[in-house]
Amino acid sequence: MPSVFSDHMVLQQQDDVKIWGWASPHEKITIAPSWTNETYKTEASNLASWQIKIKTPKYGGPYTISIKGYNEVVLKDVLIGEVWLCSGQSNMEMSASWGIDNGEEEIAKANYDNIRFFTSPKMAANSEQNNIISSWEICTSESMKYASSAAYFFAKKLQQTMKDVPVGLMVSAWGGTPIEIWTPENIIKKDTVLLNAANKLTPVSYGPIKPGKAFNTMINPLIGYKIAGALWYQGESNVGSDVYDENLAALITSWRKLWGYNFPFYFVQIAPYNYGENHFGGVIIRDAQRKAANQIKNSGMVVISDVSPIDDIHPKDKKAVGFRLANLALKNHYHLINDLVESPSVSELHLDKNKAVISFNHADGLYANSKKSMFEISGDDYVFYPAKMKIKNNTIIISSKKVKYPKSIRFAWGNNVQSNLFNKANLPLSSFIIEK
Template identity: 60%
Template sequence: MKMFKKITYLIVLITNISFANITLPSVFSDHMVLQQNDDVKFWGWANPNEEVVIVPSWSDKNYKVKANNQAYWEIKISTPKAGGPFNIKITGYNEIVLNDVLIGEVWLCSGQSNMEMSAAWGIKNGVEEIKNANYSNIRFFNISKTSATSPQNDLKGNWQVCTSEVMKNSSAVAYFFGRRLQEDLKDVPIGLMVAAWGGTPAEIWMPENVIKENEILNNAANKLQPVEWGPTEPARAYNSMIHPFVGYNIAGALWYQGEANVGAVNYDKTLEALINSWRKKWEKDFPFYYVQIAPYNYGKDHFGGVEIRDAQRKVLENVSKAGMVVISDVSPTDDIHPKDKKPVGERLANLALVKHYKTYFDIVNGPLFNGITINNKSITVHFDNDEGLYFSDKKIALFEIAGENKIFHLAKVKLKNNIITLSSKEVKSPKYVRFAWGNTSISNLFNKANLPASSFTSE
């Protein structure tokens, strides 16, 4: 009987010990980057009421917290200015040491295939870029594709130092973004958290309740048809690829998506909802910069592609701290995966450097439609970022005007002193204007920064 009691005691002891170990979500690991000059959130699991002590090597302070009755704990830790490498010791009944931790700027990079696209897919100057891609102060956290019907508490991913091999198989847009940031931020460490899945609609990247509780979003989601390359149901990627690291401090988010939503009539509302939902989850109004999809032949007899581009433009009017880059000048119309990813990443970075970091002062946006003035038989079009307006090819007519009937006709264009005036013999009383209004229409209007104007309609 005594022997039985001893065996039972040992079994209970071993069981308790096995459940007592502190565990961390995969986002906390060697080589990670933490947001500088911030109170960053750490969390994990331990035995209920177990004390967890965190000691970062950049500080003399010990951070202590106890796991609750759900075996969960979280705590905020103050980070210094950019630097490293550091280590972080986390102790309870067991001990975890995170090594080679950098303090810098962390960005979430998400979307579909053009964000996912790596140098291994075949990008412009890919061989040379791969060879030169050894940057120890740039780190990738590449998140594996998974889906879930409910929010998850961990995910598949790991932090990696940017070497030629890592860069080769990571987001090219994110890489060029990070590299450009470092040029102006003087080698501040950059963390790039990449959650992307080719061919996926925006609806799978936001919480399900955001869609279900909004009639417009819900109707759009119900029209999505199943595809063989990924989920189309609301929240499936959000649950497994975003939610598990909500709260990991980030500087901002990058987004390159929209092709999978071609045909949607309210994509601006969808994208606005996604941005607002992420900010709400993070409890932070972080900057959100995105890429306008490129001109591409999505088929004849519809304007599905350019309608998405215009919807993306409209988001700028309704969302604070948002920015959009136009890439029609570096994208062919016969490839839905443009190979020249360097200017895409650099334009996103320039937005961040001007708007968020305020270390760069050049013009970083092309001409952006700002309204019209009707002058009897002509219309004057107003643009933001209109310094040095010029047409790259005056023979290509991309401006159209229409009257009350909304039947558009090519317009005669007069450009003088950065002011564009439009008229047409077919339109006696003009009321509406549109520009580059076609799925494959490539903008020929630029400003002095040699950046193209976005397509638009004033309807």
């Protein structure tokens, strides 16, 4: 069987989950899970492979699963719970061993039998692979130290609300990689816009840049393994792209199609960082992520500009990141909380003579933590001038004496600019640029 089916694994609860493997052609196989008296039978194809769906109960365990043909494989310590795929580049990969806030304290108390990790090694290939050589691990101080911190804190927060429900984290992440390598190659190649952007990527020494290279090895072998949803933390390696929102939409759509259902997809907006003074490459990616979150159904984005120093491309507060992602899942997917867990987001721009009025969603208690306005305004010439702002309920009124007829508004528009506007949940407004 593929190594994603190993001792200590977590299967999605109350679902029809697919398991699969290899056997001699027409070998008869019997699957017997210990949570039921029912057995499942299938037969290997003439291509020496087999697959079957089995019903899982409500969360719990540990269980065993016996898979018997000419030989027998017994999977032990199997838990039933919630499974999340966690992918991206170094900020998803980043473990406590890299140095996170309160790292030693967190490592010491990270013994949770109900949290399990399946971490993919970094591998690339020109064609789709069918196995990842790894295994499920129980969350202990030792395993957590080298596992994804963002994923770990996501699971920890889920369990604070969901109590005894096991959480399985399948982590496929590779530092320094662009989004193109995580997208199926055929998706990029058949889209002229995405292919042109991919062809502009500059080779690097620490990973591949060609479309599909990590998808083939680190995502494709997992397709079919039932997941509750996906977490994504990536974008820094695409700074310079002006089509990242299209890239992200293509990745999400392709993954959902391959899995066969529209699972929730929650992602982290990259943090402010000085990518260079002579361009807006970083903030353009943040704005593209904002637009993608607005356009893609059953998705959500967390903004982290308030917990990220502008001089560190690897923010060390991964607890805030994981908790914010978990809050989106707890509210929008599990419907277990009804708190304000989203950052404010732009909903509408209305022009009133020499003023611009911006309305927001999730903006209850909107406030600024400094007197400085981070808004700029332009007319048809797109020459931007600093603008005054006035907060009125959940709207902001923008104006400048230098712009008689507003056309475009931008906020916190700089690679390393941190937002100073928050809602009552103390979640920051994303940088943005909009026009009427």
